[in-house]
Amino acid sequence: MTEDLEEAGTLSIAAAVRSRRIKAAETAKAALDRIRRHDGTLNCFTAVLAEQAMRQAANVDSAIARGEDPGPLAGVPFAVKNLLDIEGLPTLAGSVIRAEGSPPLEDAAAVASLRKAGAILVGALNMDEFAYGFTGENTHYKPTRNPHDLTRVSGGSSGGSAASVAAGLVPLTLGSDTNGSIRVPSAFCGIFGLKPTYGRVSRRGAFLFVGSLDHIGPFARSAKDLAAAFDVLNGPDSRDPVCSSRPAESVSGSLPEGSDGLRLAVAGGYFMKHGEPAAFEAVSLVARALGTERVVELPEAARARAAAYLITASEGGSHHLPDLRSQADRFDPLTRSRFLAGTLIPAAWVNFAQRFRTWYRERLREVFEHVDVILAPATPCPAIRIGQDTIVLDGKEMPSRPNIGIFSQPISFVGLPVVTVPVHLPGRMPMGVQLIGAPYQESKLLRVAWELQSRGIVSAPIANAFRSVSCP
Amino acid sequence: MQIDNPDVLDELMACHVEYEKALMENDVATLDALFWDSSLAVRYGVSENLHGAAEIHAFRAARPTAGLQRTISWFKITAFDEASGVINLEFVRVLEGVERQGRQTQFWVRFAQGWKIVSAHVSLLPGPQTYVDAAASRIGVPVHSGDRVAVIEDLSRIGTIAQFLMEFPLPQEVEAAPVFQP
Numbered sequence: 001m002t003e004d005l006e007e008a009g010t011l012s013i014a015a016a017v018r019s020r021r022i023k024a025a026e027t028a029k030a031a032l033d034r035i036r037r038h039d040g041t042l043n044c045f046t047a048v049l050a051e052q053a054m055r056q057a058a059n060v061d062s063a064i065a066r067g068e069d070p071g072p073l074a075g076v077p078f079a080v081k082n083l084l085d086i087e088g089l090p091t092l093a094g095s096v097i098r099a100e101g102s103p104p105l106e107d108a109a110a111v112a113s114l115r116k117a118g119a120i121l122v123g124a125l126n127m128d129e130f131a132y133g134f135t136g137e138n139t140h141y142k143p144t145r146n147p148h149d150l151t152r153v154s155g156g157s158s159g160g161s162a163a164s165v166a167a168g169l170v171p172l173t174l175g176s177d178t179n180g181s182i183r184v185p186s187a188f189c190g191i192f193g194l195k196p197t198y199g200r201v202s203r204r205g206a207f208l209f210v211g212s213l214d215h216i217g218p219f220a221r222s223a224k225d226l227a228a229a230f231d232v233l234n235g236p237d238s239r240d241p242v243c244s245s246r247p248a249e250s251v252s253g254s255l256p257e258g259s260d261g262l263r264l265a266v267a268g269g270y271f272m273k274h275g276e277p278a279a280f281e282a283v284s285l286v287a288r289a290l291g292t293e294r295v296v297e298l299p300e301a302a303r304a305r306a307a308a309y310l311i312t313a314s315e316g317g318s319h320h321l322p323d324l325r326s327q328a329d330r331f332d333p334l335t336r337s338r339f340l341a342g343t344l345i346p347a348a349w350v351n352f353a354q355r356f357r358t359w360y361r362e363r364l365r366e367v368f369e370h371v372d373v374i375l376a377p378a379t380p381c382p383a384i385r386i387g388q389d390t391i392v393l394d395g396k397e398m399p400s401r402p403n404i405g406i407f408s409q410p411i412s413f414v415g416l417p418v419v420t421v422p423v424h425l426p427g428r429m430p431m432g433v434q435l436i437g438a439p440y441q442e443s444k445l446l447r448v449a450w451e452l453q454s455r456g457i458v459s460a461p462i463a464n465a466f467r468s469v470s471c472p
Numbered sequence: 473m474q475i476d477n478p479d480v481l482d483e484l485m486a487c488h489v490e491y492e493k494a495l496m497e498n499d500v501a502t503l504d505a506l507f508w509d510s511s512l513a514v515r516y517g518v519s520e521n522l523h524g525a526a527e528i529h530a531f532r533a534a535r536p537t538a539g540l541q542r543t544i545s546w547f548k549i550t551a552f553d554e555a556s557g558v559i560n561l562e563f564v565r566v567l568e569g570v571e572r573q574g575r576q577t578q579f580w581v582r583f584a585q586g587w588k589i590v591s592a593h594v595s596l597l598p599g600p601q602t603y604v605d606a607a608a609s610r611i612g613v614p615v616h617s618g619d620r621v622a623v624i625e626d627l628s629r630i631g632t633i634a635q636f637l638m639e640f641p642l643p644q645e646v647e648a649a650p651v652f653q654p
Binding site for chain 2: 197198199241242300302303306307309310313321324325328329336337338340341342343344345349351352353354355356357358359361402414415416439440
């Protein structure tokens with residue numbers, strides 16, 4: 001088992017630890033070794049908690065020795081975006097301003113859920129400052145690099161969360177998604193990511209970016225690993241004001257049903273323009289494999305993106321107002337002017353955007369009366385180069401950073417669950433396809449993702465440069 | 473009265489070319505020479521009221537010489553008989569890193585010594601920076617000079633996005649969801 005640990009996913013590690021084929025201490029040590037060896041190149045981690053991880057692994061091993069149930073994720077090494085509270089470690093959220101803050105007294109809810117399930121926290125992960133970015137570039141802590149091409153960005157804002165999984169440093173991570181920050185880096189790094197329904201996974205202990213739009217979710221290299229993580233993450237939390245009261249649901253058991261009985265379609269109009277051919281080819285490939293030619297329109301998607309943009313800028317700016325007043329010079333130059341501009345947005349625009357959100361939610365509810373899963377590109381292009389300021393979409397040169405989210409923003413705007421599945425074609429950077437569902441229908445998305453993976457249509461191999469034995 | 477005598481228009485055109493060249497090169501001597509040397513001359517600038525040739529000269533001599541370049545986007549001369557005319561023009565100029573729309577009116581009179589400006593008025597249209605400065609001051613967020621241009625550009629982009637959103641005919645009865653339940 002030891003030599004397979006690099007390739008092993010969340011569930012296979014848990015199964016091996018639970019059945020005593022390997023000790024949690026070994027799985028934790030293997031992850032820490034890989035992080036030591038590779039993170040100097042990738043820059044995924046802002047903190048590695050080696051001692052703490054080995055202590056926790058020892059606890060898991062003694063529980064097993066005592067014959068106790070160590071939890072469904074026993075011995076699974078994991079790491080989290082550094083906006084999630086880790087007891088005793090300052091929650092940076094990608095900033096230097098918060099490095100001086102007092103460390104939290106308890107773990108964020110999502111971190112606690114995974115630890116309670118036996119998973120072992122090995123560190124905190126790099127991100128765009130205060131989650132305001134789609135590239136994983138951070139001036140203070142330097143960019144996280146894409147394991148498939150080190151000259152390219154990881155995607156963001158949960159850059160470290162995606163790159164560390166794509167390089168096989170850890171099999172499971174957590175990140176957050178406001179406008180695409182789980183889906184974009186999953187796509188750029190060629191792995192699976194789940195943005196659950198808004199309010200379905202507690203955000204308690206997360207340093208928020210935009211409370212109206214923030215979600216917490218997992219990254220992994222398989223659909224079933226995402227499902228296993230979602231099973232322990234979802235459920236009510238009275239201490240998160242937007243958390244749904246809906247009881248926790250276990251979705252893992254449903255995966256083998258695949259796409260049977262599900263009505264599938266591709267998002268048309270807006271989602272078929274303003275992207276490079278690779279984005280639409282990835283969607284076509286998945287749609288063909290699933291045997292669907294049906295196209296549905298999501299009405300006014302462009303305006304949904306506009307509204308998400310306004311709410312983000314305004315809420316984000318307001319959230320940071322005290323620091324913008326007293327120490328704006330300490331913000332990352334990549335976020336500073338946008339946060340400042342966000343504080344100056346007229347209220348009438350933001351109120352309109354919030355009211356438009358209700359209207360758009362009604363239209364999408366109507367769409368989902370006739371369809372279960374909608375396919376759309378995750379990003380308009382593959383991972384851009386680090387420092388690349390513009391992209392060309394439909395022959396028009398546009399600023400890269402705000403436009404990477406054009407296909408993800410109109411979906412998170414109304415909190416719909418999305419699984420991003422990775423499409424790898426020979427000689428190309430990976431692309432992601434969004435599987436979009438109605439609220440609370442994560443299981444349907446994971447079923448489709450599982451089927452696509454089982455049939456070899458989508459996959460998340462560890463990036464070649466980071467395999468111990470290189471693939472030809 | 474004869475309007476737009478072609479010879480007079482040609483002369484005023486030559487005056488304009490000379491004035492504009494002197495302005496771009498900050499040639500204060502030529503600019504002074506083109507103004508009426510009288511206490512009755514008036515020049516209203518973007519942020520200064522100048523009465524009399526002495527004040528006009530003092531202002532020109534003291535003004536910073538960088539960034540005077542402007543691009544003329546609209547231009548019209550109107551001549552009245554042999555001895556007077558008006559030059560109106562609109563221009564684009566970058567001020568403190570921000571592109572601004574401006575306009576200028578000059579009233580020219582022919583004296584024994586030649587054509588002179590007896591009255592001039594220059595102004596700038598309000599731009600997004602007017603809003604940024606006012607709102608930032610009201611909210612109490614200092615926008616430092618190094619960030620100002622980027623903030624103005626960001627807010628202009630947000631304004632374009634907002635305009636597109638606000639064009640949507642949203643029914644008045646639609647309410648926002650205070651705690652959003654998908």
